[in-house]
Amino acid sequence: MEFIEDMAALEALYDSPAPASLTKVVARITPLYRRWIEASRFCVLTSVGSEGTDGSPRGDDGPVVRIADDKTLLLPDWRGNNRIDSLRNIVRDGRVSLMFMVPGSMNVVRVNGTAKLTADPAMTTQFEHRGKHPKTVITIVVEEMYFQCAKAIMRAGLWSRDDSEGLPTAGQFVQEMKADFDADSYDSGYAEYAKGRMW
Known part of the structure; x- marks a missing residue:
């Protein structure tokens, strides 16, 4: 099996990106992206660290993240298995990606940015739920945001069965x-x- 080892070889296999795939990228949370993210109760948080990459599902019974302003998302870290793989990565390397999904929607919204952790009670108490607070909150500064074309979800029939x-x-x-x-x-x-x- 031969592997592709350089960019020129890779790019030779594909056509140029469709113009809309570049136009759709924004560097802040626009009103329409805000509406979409506020409807999302589930996302996948991807981080990178010295041990490798990590993809972690995150969910809530309301919006999975809170929008602080047009550049900042807040993601509470609720009780889990205490492996804290994503959190370890963020402390060492702040680069993260988020993939937001909404049941029934064929689109996916993707965010790339940088993250930091806080355990400041002034922040964690803002997320009180049933008398409990997250141990930490992940603050994410949005660097780019865009929707993903619906073809993958349509091919998978993700919400149909x-x-x-x-x-x-x-x-x-x-x-x-x-x-x-x-x-x-x-x-x-x-x-x-x-x-x-x-x-």
């Missing part, structure tokens, strides 16, 4: 690595977690 039947559970994934792991108890705990202890 449920393909989850028969898939392994979280507990089964762990049990595959550790045979004596109690997958059923672990999965039952997840079910309880989803009933109201998500924060």
